[in-house]
Amino acid sequence: MPDITVLRTGAHGTPMSEYAAALRERLPECDVALARTPADERDLVADARVVTGVDIDEALLSEADELELFAGAYAGYEHLPLDALRERGVAVTNAAGVHAPSAGEQVLGYLLTFARRLHEGWRRQQHREFRHYRAGELKGSTVTVVGLGAIGQGVVQRLQGFDVDTIGVRYTPEKGGPTDEVVGFDDEALHDAFARTDYLVLACPLTDTTRHLVDRAALNTLPPESVLVNVARGGVVDTDALVSALRREDLRGAALDVTDPEPLPEDHPLWNFENVVVTPHTAGQTPEYWNRLADILATNVPRLDADEELQNRVA
Missing domain, CATH: 3.40.50.720 (NAD(P)-binding Rossmann-like Domain)
Structure with a gap:
């Protein structure tokens, strides 16, 4: 099963496949899996330590038995089920600084x-x-x-x-x-x-x-x-x-x-x-979006292993 699961919903009009590729480049020792369907998401989050994406609902969260970190793909995190994540002891980070x-x-x-x-x-x-x-x-x-x-x-x-x-x-x-x-x-x-x-x-x-x-x-x-x-x-x-x-x-x-x-x-x-x-909410649009977000997660995976403070932790 994957170490990191990338959920399927993209951001700013760019596909999550680019994000998954950036993560694989930075974390070659990790198995990075990209979910392409709802069924993929349910299967791939089951044993993943890290899940990353725009959002995760409580139904999908209930399938993630081994989850330790949800790495949000947006700077905002008010839309996330923070109470449910907290109850499960899951750390949450965001994309602050990417934009x-x-x-x-x-x-x-x-x-x-x-x-x-x-x-x-x-x-x-x-x-x-x-x-x-x-x-x-x-x-x-x-x-x-x-x-x-x-x-x-x-x-x-x-x-x-x-x-x-x-x-x-x-x-x-x-x-x-x-x-x-x-x-x-x-x-x-x-x-x-x-x-x-x-x-x-x-x-x-x-x-x-x-x-x-x-x-x-x-x-x-x-x-x-x-x-x-x-x-x-x-x-x-x-x-x-x-x-x-x-x-x-x-x-x-x-x-x-x-x-x-x-x-x-x-x-x-x-x-x-x-x-x-x-302008149609384009200030955050940049070709470097996934690279910068991948840099944050690549920094946090070793910190997660060492039980150190996570970059951009919000909950």
């Missing part, structure tokens, strides 16, 4: 698009209008990054050299961070930061604290020339409040890689704003 380079680059692309008004240039190209418009500079602006995990830090790292001021928002501001200033989620500090923000970048998990963090009050606090960028989760933003702010021209624009609802319905008003860029 940081691609998401950081995508955020930088959004910021430069709005700073230089490249979206307006694209619009005029579609109408074959060779007509000048005024563009700005990213230099001298203030970028506030909510969430200083791997993605948030990746954003800040890529802003170095652009001569911008940065504010970070995190649960434990006393830990500091890579930004010029760090604040917490208390209303006074948060709204003071928002009031000084030119670009608000959301890179945080969706929690009770961050759900609708960007609501009507927050949008009223942001300067009218500010731009909202969301690569976190759609629910961090109150969508109705955002639409209202855009209609009132209380924001310069928004770049949304995630929305609430998601997918965004065809008749949703956000599609109709010329100052809104919508």
